[in-house]
Amino acid sequence: MADPTWDPAQYLRHAGHRARPFLDLLAQLPDPPTDPPRVADLGCGPGHLTALLATRRPTARVTGYDNSPEMLRRARAEHAGTDRLDFAHADVRTWTPDEPYDLILSNATLQWVPGHADRFADWIAGLVPGGTFAFQVPGNFTAPSHRLMHELAASPRWADRLAGVLRHDDAVLTPEAYLERLTDLGCAADVWETTYIHLLTGEDPVLDWVKGTGLRPVLTALADDPPAARAFEDEYRTALREAYPSGSHGTPFPFRRIFAVAHKKT
Incomplete structure (x- = not known):
């Protein structure tokens, strides 16, 4: 699967809802x-x-790492410029700490990294004694938003164009598996899950949400054929409208998340 092309503006359209898990992790x-x-x-x-x-x-010196040129340009343009905060290009699939860290954190990223749990040992080794490794990943790969996307991509019309493009439902581990992995590495770990019920507004808001995240691989694969991209979106939109009906106050969008906070022993 090729790396998707990201659209910061589209991603930030639901910034308030997307920030909730990050804030809960920080707490x-x-x-x-x-x-x-x-x-x-x-x-x-x-x-x-x-x-x-x-x-x-x-008082912290914070570096944000990403492998998307589009995201890094936005981050540097709007948030860099101090000695304490900077942004650097790095691929999480291969990134290894080059100095001791007090905190290594990842928010809604590791689901894009096949075999990410195999990287935990290197990252925990890069923590100072008593340091923390913390992350949050989506746990909604069986939800209608993902299931319908996969079913459509595998349908006769799209199978040849989109074979192998989307992530599978094993993109993340179960909470129990994360707990075992982190405990096996000698950490004191806390793992939990939360289902948020986001109330989205606007026309076709669930489609608008996934266009910023889960649908990016499809949009990237079809980028050279705009009519095909629009046709896929139209079919997907119809299915999402049925799966997520709009109510009097908006469209409820359940979203399960998995959290983990692991403390390296002193």
Whole structure:
């Protein structure tokens, strides 16, 4: 599967809802063991949440890492410019700490990294004693939004064009598996899950949401054929309208998330 092309503006259209899990993750983080602390945000995207992290850790030196040129341009243009906060290109699939970190955090990124749990050992090894590795990933790969996308991509009209483009439902592990992996690495770990019921507004808001994230691989694969991309969107839109009917106050959109906070022993 080729790396998708990202659209920061589309991603940020639902920034308030997307920030909720990040804020809930931050609320569970302990004070860093050293001062000033060193912090890495893996998969920083457009940088707005990395900047928030830097605000919440006012003495920390924070680096946001991402492999999307589009996202990094947005992050640097809007949030860089201080000694404490910067953004750098890195591929989470291969990134290894080159200095000790107090906190390595990843928000809604690891689902794009096949075999990401195999990287945990390297990242935890890069923490100072008492440091923290924390992440949040979607746990909704069996939800209608993903299931319908996969069914459509596998249909006779699209199978040849989109074979192997989308992630499978094993893109993330179960909470129990994450707990076992982190505990096996010698960490004291807390793993939990939360289902948010986002109330989305506007026309076809679930389609608008996934166009910023899960649908990016399809849009990238069909980028050289705009009529085909529009045709796929039209079919998908029809299915989503039935799966997520609009109510009097908007469209409820359940979204399950998996969280983990692992503390390296001192």
